Amino acid sequence: MSDQGMNESRMVHGDKITKVTTHLSQNEALLFERSSPGKKAYQLPELDVPAVDAAEALGAENVRAEITDFPEVSEVEAIRHFTRLSTWNYAIDYGMYPLGSCTMKYNPRINEVVARTEGLAWAHPYQPESLSQGCLEVMEHLENALAEICGMDAVTLQPAAGAHGELTGILLIRALLEKRGNPRKKILIPDSAHGTNPATAAIAGYAVENIKSSETGGVDLAALEQLVTSDVAALMVTNPNTLGVFENNIVRVAEILHKKGAMLYMDGANMNALVGIARPGDFGVDVMHLNLHKTFSTPHGGGGPGAGPVAVKKVLEPFLPTPRLRRSGKKLTFDYKRKHSIGRVKSYYGNFGVLVRALAYILAHGGPGLKNATMDAVLNAVYIRKALEPYFDLPYKSPNMHEVVFSDDRQSKLGVRTGDIAKRLIDYGFHPYTVSFPMIVHGALMIEPTETEGRLEIDSFINAMIAIAGECETDPQMVKNAPYNTRTSRVDEVTAARKPVLRWKP
Numbered sequence: 001m002s003d004q005g006m007n008e009s010r011m012v013h014g015d016k017i018t019k020v021t022t023h024l025s026q027n028e029a030l031l032f033e034r035s036s037p038g039k040k041a042y043q044l045p046e047l048d049v050p051a052v053d054a055a056e057a058l059g060a061e062n063v064r065a066e067i068t069d070f071p072e073v074s075e076v077e078a079i080r081h082f083t084r085l086s087t088w089n090y091a092i093d094y095g096m097y098p099l100g101s102c103t104m105k106y107n108p109r110i111n112e113v114v115a116r117t118e119g120l121a122w123a124h125p126y127q128p129e130s131l132s133q134g135c136l137e138v139m140e141h142l143e144n145a146l147a148e149i150c151g152m153d154a155v156t157l158q159p160a161a162g163a164h165g166e167l168t169g170i171l172l173i174r175a176l177l178e179k180r181g182n183p184r185k186k187i188l189i190p191d192s193a194h195g196t197n198p199a200t201a202a203i204a205g206y207a208v209e210n211i212k213s214s215e216t217g218g219v220d221l222a223a224l225e226q227l228v229t230s231d232v233a234a235l236m237v238t239n240p241n242t243l244g245v246f247e248n249n250i251v252r253v254a255e256i257l258h259k260k261g262a263m264l265y266m267d268g269a270n271m272n273a274l275v276g277i278a279r280p281g282d283f284g285v286d287v288m289h290l291n292l293h294k295t296f297s298t299p300h301g302g303g304g305p306g307a308g309p310v311a312v313k314k315v316l317e318p319f320l321p322t323p324r325l326r327r328s329g330k331k332l333t334f335d336y337k338r339k340h341s342i343g344r345v346k347s348y349y350g351n352f353g354v355l356v357r358a359l360a361y362i363l364a365h366g367g368p369g370l371k372n373a374t375m376d377a378v379l380n381a382v383y384i385r386k387a388l389e390p391y392f393d394l395p396y397k398s399p400n401m402h403e404v405v406f407s408d409d410r411q412s413k414l415g416v417r418t419g420d421i422a423k424r425l426i427d428y429g430f431h432p433y434t435v436s437f438p439m440i441v442h443g444a445l446m447i448e449p450t451e452t453e454g455r456l457e458i459d460s461f462i463n464a465m466i467a468i469a470g471e472c473e474t475d476p477q478m479v480k481n482a483p484y485n486t487r488t489s490r491v492d493e494v495t496a497a498r499k500p501v502l503r504w505k506p
């Protein structure tokens with residue numbers, strides 16, 4: 001811990017209080033270390049049925065007499081242990097989470113309340129259809145809402161995440177082209193793409209060909225014209241792209257592809273910039289995925305469940321995963337007999353709880369509310385861009401939408417890299433922005449505020465960034481050693497990735 005770092009941050013802030021300071025408890029023992037024999041966090045009522053010998057009932061080989069080193073603690077010790085640990089994490093409920101490309105918006109509690117409604121939370125996927133009509137209606141309603149938002153004809157809710165949606169979408173394209181006689185060999189992907197795009201294409205059996213971005217950060221039309229041959233199955237494009245820049249030529253891009261019998265796949269992870277304003281189906285997209293856990297308010301991070309619905313134009317509908325929802329009159333059923341379907345991509349029908357949250361979010365906002373959220377998301381990002389442009393290098397000057405990408409060009413001349421600035425931001429009480437992505441920006445600082453931040457929070461983020469830019473000039477070494485206000489400062493990231501220690505051993 002460097003006192004200098006702490007004082008510095010206090011000084012810069014004057015009499016303003018930084019939001020997050022030293023954590024409640026710096027030294028929390030493991031539960032194993034707190035354990036002492038015989039302690040219990042529970043009390044069971046007296047047994048009022050005949051006792052059964054477990055070894056006899058289950059077979060001795062399936063029963064352990066003793067779990068070696070199993071921690072034994074009291075209720076209050078267990079509660080305090082986990083409550084203290086929870087204070088070591090940053091969370092959207094603490095403050096702004098400006099991770100670009102991730103759309104870490106605040107999730108209104110009402111969506112959680114709706115997802116916990118008894119009939120929805122306790123429904124079983126193997127319940128008969130006649131007893132699941134309400135759940136099926138939620139799914140039908142969401143499919144229709146997403147189709148309307150995207151300007152597409154049909155939606156599958158099965159895929160469990162964005163990358164899973166990408167794979168589903170590319171398999172749909174492959175199935176259609178195969179039926180037309182030739183699945184083709186290549187997928188074109190801009191150099192600004194998210195890493196999941198080339199990974200998806202490869203897993204779906206395609207070769208990946210990169211397209212360089214133009215000066216302004218968009219798809220280079222001349223390069224595209226040259227690269228689209230009869231071998232190309234599709235272009236995968238993110239719009240707005242990972243620089244936060246809208247593809248102004250998207251209609252032209254679609255025309256070039258369609259003329260050669262290729263398709264346009266849109267990575268919809270950035271739909272938070274478009275919802276209620278522009279519809280991909282209207283600008284030529286054939287198939288796309290959405291990240292409900294980004295745009296439609298499901299909490300994410302920490303590996304929780306997500307959902308990556310895929311929306312398609314009519315020609316791709318016959319290939320969608322089985323089963324499909326069908327309505328006959330008042331009744332909803334699942335249709336399993338679909339001879340062109342690519343098959344199932346997930347057990348059951350998708351991550352239902354996530355679907356409920358998304359529908360609650362969409363209905364609570366309504367059309368005008370969704371449009372408003374999009375406008376606020378863009379306004380917030382443009383506001384940050386204008387405020388930080390004098391302090392950080394902005395490699396692509398095209399108007400940005402819901403996020404903005406700076407580079408560490410100026411600070412790296414002083415020996416401070418984007419990762420150092422991100423670590424220092426932690427001392428000011430903010431989660432770091434996205435570091436070093438997209439790859440076409442050297443030393444990228446990718447910032448996405450989302451619509452859920454108000455002006456006070458954004459101004460305090462901007463002030464923190466400006467203060468750090470100043471520190472890079474006056475004391476670069478101090479920034480390079482940040483953070484100071486956390487339990488651990490820097491970890492050895494290489495060893496953590498290569499030789500992770502995932503288990504405590506006695």
Ligand SMILES: *Cc1c(COP(=O)(O)O)cnc(C)c1O
Nearest residue numbers: 101161162163194196238267269
């Ligand atoms: C988040 C993201 C993905 C992947 O989505 P997951 O739900 O994490 O699988 C793909 N593309 C872009 C541009 C993204 O931001």
